[in-house]
Amino acid sequence: MSATDVTAAETTEAAEAAVEAITNAASKDVTFSMALTQDQKDIRDWVHGFAADVMRPAAHEWDEKEKTPWPIIQEAAKIGLYGFEGIAQFFADPTGLGLPIVNEELFWGDAGMGMAIMGTSLAVAAIFGQGSGEQIGEWIPRCFGTVDDVKVAAFCSSEPNAGSDVSAIRTTAKFDEATKEWVLNGQKAWATNGGIADVHVVIATVDRELNSRGHAAFVVPMSEAKGISEGAKVSKHGLRASHTADVYLDDCRIPENYVLGGKEKLDERLARAKEGKKNKSNASMATFEASRPTVGAQALGIARAAYEYALDYAKEREQFGKKIIENQSIAFTLARMKMEIDAARLLVWRASWMGRNQVPFENAEGSMSKLKSGEVAVWVTERAIQILGGNGYTREFPVERWHRDAKIYDIFEGTAEIQQLVISRAISGMHIK
Numbered sequence: 001m002s003a004t005d006v007t008a009a010e011t012t013e014a015a016e017a018a019v020e021a022i023t024n025a026a027s028k029d030v031t032f033s034m035a036l037t038q039d040q041k042d043i044r045d046w047v048h049g050f051a052a053d054v055m056r057p058a059a060h061e062w063d064e065k066e067k068t069p070w071p072i073i074q075e076a077a078k079i080g081l082y083g084f085e086g087i088a089q090f091f092a093d094p095t096g097l098g099l100p101i102v103n104e105e106l107f108w109g110d111a112g113m114g115m116a117i118m119g120t121s122l123a124v125a126a127i128f129g130q131g132s133g134e135q136i137g138e139w140i141p142r143c144f145g146t147v148d149d150v151k152v153a154a155f156c157s158s159e160p161n162a163g164s165d166v167s168a169i170r171t172t173a174k175f176d177e178a179t180k181e182w183v184l185n186g187q188k189a190w191a192t193n194g195g196i197a198d199v200h201v202v203i204a205t206v207d208r209e210l211n212s213r214g215h216a217a218f219v220v221p222m223s224e225a226k227g228i229s230e231g232a233k234v235s236k237h238g239l240r241a242s243h244t245a246d247v248y249l250d251d252c253r254i255p256e257n258y259v260l261g262g263k264e265k266l267d268e269r270l271a272r273a274k275e276g277k278k279n280k281s282n283a284s285m286a287t288f289e290a291s292r293p294t295v296g297a298q299a300l301g302i303a304r305a306a307y308e309y310a311l312d313y314a315k316e317r318e319q320f321g322k323k324i325i326e327n328q329s330i331a332f333t334l335a336r337m338k339m340e341i342d343a344a345r346l347l348v349w350r351a352s353w354m355g356r357n358q359v360p361f362e363n364a365e366g367s368m369s370k371l372k373s374g375e376v377a378v379w380v381t382e383r384a385i386q387i388l389g390g391n392g393y394t395r396e397f398p399v400e401r402w403h404r405d406a407k408i409y410d411i412f413e414g415t416a417e418i419q420q421l422v423i424s425r426a427i428s429g430m431h432i433k
């Protein structure tokens, strides 16, 4: 079935089937292989076609407009690339390579539009990772809307004073026993799709004394809840076709069962934390851990776009009576660009396979993949500008946009420094600061 065949009423049924497929696939023992299956090659080529034919030609325009490219998201929804069924199909791939392959191709097309399409998946990952079966079936399809009424979703963890330091979150969620509602208050910063989304997954503190162990994730639908509003939209260096904004929660009331995992489980978790017992990782960290290799794949897509463009350019451009690639300094740079991209991809695929097959990260392999890919994307796009010379520095050529887009991969979903902190703690078993 393609996404276009799905009506709103059928969506929950489709969601349940997809969740079952994902759960069944996770229980199989899948050997790691770098040889893509025919299905994976077909999906890669299909997404590549969309990236080349729909995204690339519109990339410059939407970067200049600095607006959410709704027509592109709608096009993606029409062909089943944006929507619950699509993401479930990519995620269900038992090798774990479905999501990174799709993300690399999309972000090869354009990172701003790629994020406009994939930004929803951070909220989806939070609901999938922390929600009950019923919540997954209800909320994930609502994150995407329908083909005729496309929606986006937002994941709101960061705050003005809580970026890398997630434990500093000050947004509160208090339970009102009289009305059996949660009351949320606070300010969220930098939320991708913040304010333009319907479903907002908001991380708030239920018990401040417990620091990040007192956090919980709440679903706040803009269409239902009063007291949630969009703050200032951020004007950015890159990813400009992706909407980023503050979100305000002002006595925002939501029903008891809008806490992910349910109130009963939350109460049990908080009680364990108060007794000093260990819980699974906190609400923000659990989402970031799961999504890091996929984010790394996005950075790879940008890097590959810049490398391919620079390679073609170097084979065409002549100076001193020869192609510039005939100079070793240019050829060697391109050789290193290719090698670094391939090395980063190996880390991304390894972490994706481990994550999908529930092989525990022992040395922060997810963080390694994201750190390496982000650094490679920044370096490769910068070198691409160099290879294009003056042209590389102008907005007439796409490499300067790719360089602007790449930089965010050193910053969001854990900065490069935070990834190193995570890796160094994992390898040493010590609390490096």
Ligand SMILES: Cc1cc2nc3c(=O)[nH]c(=O)nc-3n(C[C@H](O)[C@H](O)[C@H](O)COP(=O)(O)OP(=O)(O)OC[C@H]3O[C@@H](n4cnc5c(N)ncnc54)[C@H](O)[C@@H]3O)c2cc1C
Pocket (backbone or CB within 6 Å): 122, 154, 155, 156, 157, 158, 160, 162, 163, 164, 165, 189, 190, 191, 192, 193, 236, 239, 244, 408, 411, 412, 413, 414, 415, 416, 417, 418, 421, 433
């Ligand atoms: C385009 C964009 C989209 C985003 N989307 C989302 C989103 O959808 N949802 C969301 O919740 N957030 C989002 N963010 C926020 C993003 O996750 C944060 O910007 C990021 O976590 C860094 O936090 P910060 O900006 O407050 O930097 P800070 O935490 O203030 O860090 C500043 C600098 O100090 C360094 N630093 C901090 N602590 C340490 C330490 N202990 N050791 C060494 N160095 C340290 C950092 O590495 C960094 O270099 C987005 C941000 C951007 C720019």
